[in-house]
Amino acid sequence: MEAQTKFSVFIKDFEATLKQSFHVKDDIDQLSLERGLPPEILAKIMSKNPLSVAIPAEYGGRGSHVKECLELLSVASYESLSLSLIFGINIALFLEPISKYADPSVKADIFNRFLKNQNMGGLMITEPDFGSDALNMETFSTESKDSYKVKGSKHWQGLTGMADYWLIAARKKMDNGNLSRDMDFYIADNTKEKQQIKVEEIYDNAGLFMIPYGLNNLDIEIPKSQRLIPETTGIKMMLDILHRSRLQFAGMGAGFIRRMLDEATEYCKSRIVGTSNLLALDQIQYQLSRIQAAFTISSAMCVRSVEISGLENNLATNGLEANSMKTVVTDLMHESAQILTQVSGANGYRISHIGGRGIMDSRPFQIFEGSNEMLYSQISDMIIRSMKKKKVSNIFEFLKSQDLTAEASDYFKKNLNFDISSNLSQRKMVNLGRIIARVISVGYVLNMQGKGFRKDLVDNCIVMVQQEIAGLFSAFHFDNSVKVIEDYSSNSSWLKFV
Template identity: 45%
Template sequence: MERNDFASFIEAFRDKIAVLFTERNDENRMGITRGLPPYVLRQVLEDDPLKVYIPKEYGGRGGKIHEMLTLMEASSYQSLPLALMLGINGGLFLQPVANYALDEAKSNVFKRFIEQKNLGGLMITEPDFGSEALKMQTVFSKSDNRYSISGTKHWAGLTGWADFWLMTAREKSNSGELGRDIGFFIHDTNNGGIDVEEYYNNLGLYMIPYGRNRVNISVPSGYRLQPKTTGISMMLDLLYRSRLQFPGMATGFLHRLLDEAINHCKTRFVGGVSLFNYDQVKERLANLQSYFTSSSAMSSYIAENIHSGEDISRFDILANSVKPVVTDYMQEAAQSFLQLVGAKGYRLDHLAGRSLVDSRPFQIFEGSNDILYQQVTESVFKLMRKSKINNLYDFFKSYVHTHKAVDYFKDLFNFEVDHKMAQRNLVQLGRTIGRLITMNLTIDLGSKGFNTDMISNSLKVLQNE
């Protein structure tokens, strides 16, 4: 699909969801109701937004990253849970199917998504194995032309709703031992075998159902994803690809909070003076603007440099930096917005309060931010050893994602690294590296003609961080 055609589509989609969430319904009332009214979901899917994740040869728009990010941005401006719902379908189900499934499975799945408006999700997490996903206890075995899969999964978005699940499991040998690799299987819920044992009362994201599922399914051999190397590498590719699309959701969400905060501060008077004129308020607004600019910089880079079908399992430093930094910004922005709005925002039926609980889990799922920051540091150390560089500044000066920003902090990074530093220091250094990479991306965005005042403000905030 040509860019102009997509521009027309996304403009119409923005208008439709704005009407759905603000005119035909009260978004604040919808925000405190579990699930989503069926007619709203039908209206959202009516114009096939999920086609952006489907290859052209199967009737889709071609799986262009910039279109996926734009869809996420448009959706999250109106509703963060709606954007996540579309992101689960696209990033965690349709993209892996497009990249790794056999034609037999692709044809069926994509046809049902387009013609029947089906939904799909991903099941990885288990009650005893969240961050330790590689130790999952869900097992599979093969007999004739089918795989039998059994276990327990939880916290899968769209629990009880999805028409298809991408199920993960480890192979069980005849001796009962579990293999180290991970298998991915496409399960059609029409075939049964997934029982929801409990629906969770999730703290936020009321629109999306979560729960605990008992799994006992049978999947045709043609519905197993085919990794290019190993299942673990395929899982990393899947997760990194998804993490790199978080800035799409974040940019729309941050844009909405910035717009709402500015409007509130201009119309709210305290002591006869507009909130907008208070110095502390200006600082909060400057931070909100910085978060939006940095998220936009991430989206711009990813749209231009990450391609559909490309194996990105080695993009660990970028993916593991972008996701925690931008989700930290989402939560910090929500905290600031609530602080500016005050007591009337401390309600689930107000955007400020809802944003706080809706954005919080983004720091946890698809990799806890503390763990990802540690992994960023460890990945940098690994590259330094490989390059035989021990001075952090020297490494950052030569590294593609930091070389433009590191001179702002030469004194800070000019030291020999201790590869055996304590875990808390690994996390803290990873947090710093993530913001250095963000600054580098923001400088890149500035060179493309983005608003110079916003770039300058963002660089100033990043330096202070």
């Protein structure tokens, strides 16, 4: 109880600092339109040591408790999705990997600089020619007596030119000139001359204006002590890092969706049309109920993430849950922003409006760390391979036998009760992945209800997901194999036919 009280004081103070910075001293709507965050605003926020939640207690931090990390992300995303992502990058893609995999000799200095000097860190995996195809990256390392030399190009890293530290993924160059199939991660300290990364270009990203993205050129020398130490292989270490990050999307999503819900509800209560407010309209009730269902699902995901994503767990094999959580919550984030914009009418069609801005800020969440379409396809592939292994062809029968979906699958038996082919087209794999991920999400909601979460929100959420899954199954069973007609211009001008 004492620790919880201390955190409640910490998070309330942090929340008050955000309100003071964004609503009293400055206007968050205007700040969100500027590139970067004014240094004095960032300094004020960072003076509260928000990143201490992801630093082990023995190094002066709050102990790397998932609950605290997710609540910090949620509080930040309620005010600013960009700010929350800045924290998410630092927590899941730098500090947690350092805590788990860095050589003990380098941890103290890194954590001290985060706590005392408000340093920041990011992760470099993506390359210009290899986006999601990380295993074929061309950034390479060569080993000498006391160090590793790392050369290559990386891009679309959040905090480009802003971070003090970087975790860099590279493949070892072998004696024959080929690159290893495995990969290593190295810590680059941008304050050291030989480790400085050259920023070639800052990108004009369409959303998330507070966060700089760009193209980076690497030609650096890293001391051997600054290589991460994998438990088994570098690829499994990368999966552990990325899966833990995807499971923490729930925190960012929960705060953002709650803000969309609060804004939409308040506007529809106050907006009078004829003799009543917008909230009296049936279609508005439906639309806001969609956001409310998203709020319930994202809350349940936070509960599940706390249960499984602690540093003591290796998440390399947790792809099904990591992919399901990341895809569904980011879809819900974007849909919630779309709904708020729609119900706000002309007011929503302003980049300074939180709904209109939220559309652009939430959209890249469906793309980075694996595009949702790719991850949905992977979900289907995991399920189908597991069904084959167990010699089960009926999708309901299989999901009913799995802990994650046993209870939830009963709510969708009408749609799920069919035999599945192992030879599905990619578009059907994506659709099936959407369905399975939502069944898993309802499982999270039911788990949360079992802990005492209010039943009326759960009941409404399940009805909403049932309707969505019914539509997804209709699309899944529809025979559509249409291909793009590449040379479509011949005999296709409408002017010829009038």
